[in-house]
Amino acid sequence: MIRYAMKCGEGHRFESWFQSAEAFDGLADRGLLSCAICGGGDVTKAMMAPRVTGEGAPDGAEPAGSEQRPLSAPPHPAEAALRALREHVEKTSTDVGGNFAREARAMYLGDKPEKPIYGQAKPDEARALIEDGVPILPLPGVPGDKSN
Template sequence: MIRYTLKCANDHRFESWFRSAEDYEAQTARGLVGCPDCGETRVGKAMMAPQVCTAREEAPAGPPPPVPAQTAPTPEQIEQAIAKLRAEVEANSDYVGLEFAAEARRMHEGAAPPRAIYGETKPDEARKLIEDGVPVLPLPFTPRRKMN
């Protein structure tokens, strides 16, 4: 595994792990690597210091220091986080329903103005969007819609 320090076009810095340099190149070429701060997919490697161990360096004595234990969030905390995410998405995005895949593709190709959208699509259509480099992300909830 390789850890790269990356920088997006908006100058946000973040780290990401890749199986190989080729894996990094392939993912960034397809627009699959996005900035966690702003979602920008135009990213590149930032300056970083290499971590190299030489034979002359001595290994630290004793076991590594313990890592503080982290507690898992409770189900209530998870539900609250998902509800907050849902409210943000619904307040700041257009619901396009079952036309999500077609609308996302139109925006990616420049045939429709870019905007934040959410909706529904079948798993195979979502895979095709990802394979074609259309930046999409599954949400952990189903949109509210009126059922007959």
């Protein structure tokens, strides 16, 4: 495993783990990286200093300015807010999975009673819903909190 400091085109900085340098390059080449804060796809490696700990640091101390936090902790308050929003939607709505476009359109046309739903739609399905005036919006994050 390798950890990289990352940055997006909006200037957000975050860290992410990858199986290897080659795995990172493969994901980057296929455009499969996204910002952990805003979801933007313009993501690159940021400059980072090597981390020296244990025997390499005086008295086993961490380097000056090193921030210690569990990997499970969100690196930015915006990420925590987006996660809370997603959790709220998942608790108060029905997951319709891959039927999202069909269900949303049926409710918009009055063929089904309206209720809060979430699910997945292919990009062309989402575009068609938006073009037809169906009120939808993307839900931040990925189901199951999968990451790069």
